[in-house]
Amino acid sequence: MTRQAAGGEPDPEPLVRIRPYLRTPEPSGEEVPVPASAPEPDAGRPAGPRPFVLTAGRVAGADPAIGLETQVTARRGDGPPATALAPELQAIIALCAEPISVAEISARARLHLGVTRVLVGDLRAAGHLDVHAADVAKSPDPDLILRVIDGLRAIS
Numbered sequence: 001m002t003r004q005a006a007g008g009e010p011d012p013e014p015l016v017r018i019r020p021y022l023r024t025p026e027p028s029g030e031e032v033p034v035p036a037s038a039p040e041p042d043a044g045r046p047a048g049p050r051p052f053v054l055t056a057g058r059v060a061g062a063d064p065a066i067g068l069e070t071q072v073t074a075r076r077g078d079g080p081p082a083t084a085l086a087p088e089l090q091a092i093i094a095l096c097a098e099p100i101s102v103a104e105i106s107a108r109a110r111l112h113l114g115v116t117r118v119l120v121g122d123l124r125a126a127g128h129l130d131v132h133a134a135d136v137a138k139s140p141d142p143d144l145i146l147r148v149i150d151g152l153r154a155i156s
Helices: 085-096 102-111 113-125 142-156
Strands: 071-074 129-132
Touching: 085 102, 085 113, 102 113, 113 129
Parallel strands: none
Antiparallel strands: 071 129
16 A cells, blocks of 8 residues: 555555555544643743742851751740641741751752751741751861771771
8 A cells, every 4th residue: 555646656666675564654534532621830931939939039047057967846836837838848847847957948948948947047036946957166186086097997
């Protein structure tokens, strides 16, 4: 079965044979119904609120001690209710049931690191989170560092 061209002559055999399952089907004349799909999101519209909306336009948190390695935990007990908070803030509190770093909160909540630092500072000020910042003012003893390096070399 060869297709006939518009002039009525059959198409020449192709030089490369196309396997039957790779050929495009012959049009049958019937309209094939297109399955209904979910409406596509508008490409110009973001999926969630913009970061500056979450932080009320602030780019720096109130607490400069909150770094990306800072450990955060949710406060247990008689704290203010979290049900009145925005969903992003509730998600951060839920993530902090176990000790977690600010960088990991940012990754899991899919928020920018700067936004996460501001929101963690706000939640700390509101009494929802405990922040366990490392004491960076006190530098470790150089002799201790050398002993640790020597111990690691001895192990390996």
